[in-house]
Amino acid sequence: MGVAQRLIIQLRQPGHTYALLVCFAGAILFVTINKLPFLSYSLSEWIMIYAMVASVVILEHFMFQLPPEGNRQSMDSSVYLAALFAFGGSFSLTILLMGTFILMLHKREVKWWKHLLNFSIYTFMISCASITFYLLGGKVGSFNIQYLHAYVIALAVYFIVNCLFVGFYYFLLYKGKLYQIIKTILTDVVFAYFSTLLLSIVLLILIVSSRLFGLFLLLAVGMLLSHGFRQLFKMYNEMSEKANTDQRTGLYSHSYFEEKLDEYMKQAREKEEPLSLAMLDLDDFKKYNDAYGHPQGDRLLGFFGRIVKEECEPHQLFVARYGGEEFSVIMPGFTKDRAKEFVDRLRKKINDTPFEGVDIFPHGCISFSAGVMEVNKDTYDKSQLIDWADRALYVAKSKGKNTVMIYGVENHLPQSLEQDINEIEQHIKIFLSKDVYTFKHSKRVFSYAVDMAEVLNLNEEDRRLLVLGALIHDIGKLEIPRDILNKKSKLTNEEWEIVKKHVLWGKEIVMVTEKYKDLVPLVELHHERFDGKGYPHGLKNNEIPRLARLLCIIDSFDAMTTERPYQETKSFEEALNELKRCTGSQFDPELVGYFIQYIEDKMFISES
The missing domain is CATH 1.10.3210.10 (Hypothetical protein af1432)
Known part of the structure; x- marks a missing residue:
């Protein structure tokens, strides 16, 4: 396949086309605003540039995670904005250019176009903030309380431009509603951004009064804040994971399953892709519980949950404990026939896996019954999907257990x-x-x-x-x-x-x-x-x-x-x-x- 043909295939993806357009526009904007000012910089200004570039690279290393998933943030914005307020927009763009070049050499595992995309977005952010600052009468140099409104609005513009660019990228990548995506970014990251942007004012004051020592102090504070945010996000993830996990089986909880099923159904409709739901129920579990006690019954649930999880994870299926001895599997990309085939293989694997005390079961092994339902144009909401899958499960139970039924296809419900x-x-x-x-x-x-x-x-x-x-x-x-x-x-x-x-x-x-x-x-x-x-x-x-x-x-x-x-x-x-x-x-x-x-x-x- 030729280079031109590969390029055309890549450009057919909206995210890639968007990235190319932003890179192209960012390059034009950079050349327009930054007209080689570094030719007239003094030695002290070059020293400050090198120090700020080093600060950007170090703070980039201490980058931390922010919502939505995949969005990361560092405190480098405080350096760019402080440079903008102290020395002007061109000075800040020069730091951006040199910092991006060093990061491209240092982080070679990151694709080159992502570095360029990041550079272009920052160019828009810095340029828009700089223009806003000048239009509102702001003066570069020392901090002047008289122009507080100019600083605040410039910071807001910097933040909003970032949210718009990132939000539109995630919109193209994951679809959904652009308004909702940007709203999520605004509500979830505003505190982190506010801290970052406020640091730029502090850095401006420190640079004017203490020059390099002030930059060093700010760098230390930025590193500590970045580390704090990283630890906070790690703790948040751990707590979220714990809240969303059923402790007995290690699978996702019922409430998290309900939440994710809404998301999967929405994605399936938007992308017009198949989606199936399987409801699984351990056969005769009460008999096992009565014979060996609840602790041993819990061990059986955990054992069963581990096998189901191991089989489903390679296919990126979402597995949850629905309640009691009932389990649910969300199957994106699976038609009902493919879902039945997969669940049948899982059922046979469960049958063939030994476990203590299974002789008490009628089938002489661990078994489960399952009902499968595929989302279709008549599927009204998640409760209806769950109910239909449950009805198919009920049929499977009525047919002697240890079997899988598809709703509305093989056998109808025995109702008068x-x-x-x-x-x-x-x-x-x-x-x-x-x-x-x-x-x-x-x-x-x-x-x-x-x-x-x-x-x-x-x-x-x-x-x-x-x-x-x-x-x-x-x-x-x-x-x-x-x-x-x-x-x-x-x-x-x-x-x-x-x-x-x-x-x-x-x-x-x-x-x-x-x-x-x-x-x-x-x-x-x-x-x-x-x-x-x-x-x-x-x-x-x-x-x-x-x-x-x-x-x-x-x-x-x-x-x-x-x-x-x-x-x-x-x-x-x-x-x-x-x-x-x-x-x-x-x-x-x-x-x-x-x-x-x-x-x-x-x-x-x-x-x-």
């Missing part, structure tokens, strides 16, 4: 849909005393949902979710005052805002019953619009689960074609025209097509 329907119907009968319309509306939407499940040939689990979700979707209206529900005239803005809250109230009601928490997306999201203008979250397109998009169509059609207090009734033809008009805006174009065809077929049959 008829029994669930009867149970939910009892819940919504309370509407009979408060709002007969909502009760009848729920029953009609349920009926449409049963038919649409057939039309779309949904699998057993999706059929269950759609039918039960349709039946209970308006349960939150129980919280709406009776006078608003039955109001004959048009609702006021305040009353309409109360009505809109029924989806969130419904979510809270459904969440109380563990058995039906998988219905939450349909209850909470059936008023989201395809174009993102719905409520409560303003989700759009595939951000809304497919069944919730379908329920929105069914719910809207029934609302249009039946008499309700504050809305005129439409005929079926008028309602179908409204569905067609709102296709692509309010309604999913594909699903609304299926529903329109279903209604038209139904109308044709009734007419004939």
Whole structure:
């Protein structure tokens, strides 16, 4: 592969293109501002330059870590700013140039372009701070309290320019929201930067009064502060690691798993990459605990955790103890089939690994059951993903244990849909005393949902979710005052805002019953619009689960074609025209097509 071709491949990466542009712009800015002033420097000025360059190199050696991950900081900024305030921007840029050259020779393990990128960013920081200082009337030389505002604003500009350059680089590297990344940098590093920048004022005063001795004193203080920050960050990491680790197994804790699952799901959506979750449960662990006691049971948990961790780490999988004898594995880049294959290999390795007392187990070895779920366009949030993986785990348990099941693919959950329907119907009968319309509306939407499940040939689990979700979707209206529900005239803005809250109230009601928490997306999201203008979250397109998009169509059609207090009734033809008009805006174009065809077929049959 030629040099030009390799260069083109590198430039296709946004981070590399950004670095090249910054380096190019930084070089132009340096040449523009620093017009060879060193030709006129005196011997004493050269001595000061050499001393400051040495200080920069030493402070660079005492660099410390700052958030976000990979961002490092040294106290060298205090030297550059002090030089700027004492001798001018060109003087400071000369120190930067010589310091960068020495560091390139000394730190050869760092790629040359990273040195140039660092040089260019510092050039912008120093130049912007220098221009700000001069525009605000600041005078180089000794510290003058009269120009305090110039010093403070110049320091702020220096800091902000750094945050913008670093923040945009991490934005290109890791995506996410630029505003959030810069906000994180600002909030997490402001104290360290404030200390660094304040030192520049101290150094300015010391240089003016004591010259090299003052620089030596500042260097000593800077080294001590850098060492202090390094120790503080080390202690923070240790405490964070301890807080995020389950002490019994050495794996990550449940709370940290929940936090990281959000991040992994967000990354998977942004990068459009597969992501799977596996839930693992040690088979018959209680029997082992009862036979050998909790201390030995804890040793088994730790043993199991170590094996799982050893197998998962080479693949950069995130392993956590979910609770009790249940474990979770976040699998970025894994499809459900690849995830099942991996977990099956892990299961066999566990089976073949001896451990004291395993003869008590039915399989004569350590075994676990597992459920696997892959994130897809219908995955609403992490709780839904966990619940579905757990359901697949439940199936694996019901099939004799020591097996792995994929949610919604191999075997469906052994649940009686008829029994669930009867149970939910009892819940919504309370509407009979408060709002007969909502009760009848729920029953009609349920009926449409049963038919649409057939039309779309949904699998057993999706059929269950759609039918039960349709039946209970308006349960939150129980919280709406009776006078608003039955109001004959048009609702006021305040009353309409109360009505809109029924989806969130419904979510809270459904969440109380563990058995039906998988219905939450349909209850909470059936008023989201395809174009993102719905409520409560303003989700759009595939951000809304497919069944919730379908329920929105069914719910809207029934609302249009039946008499309700504050809305005129439409005929079926008028309602179908409204569905067609709102296709692509309010309604999913594909699903609304299926529903329109279903209604038209139904109308044709009734007419004939």
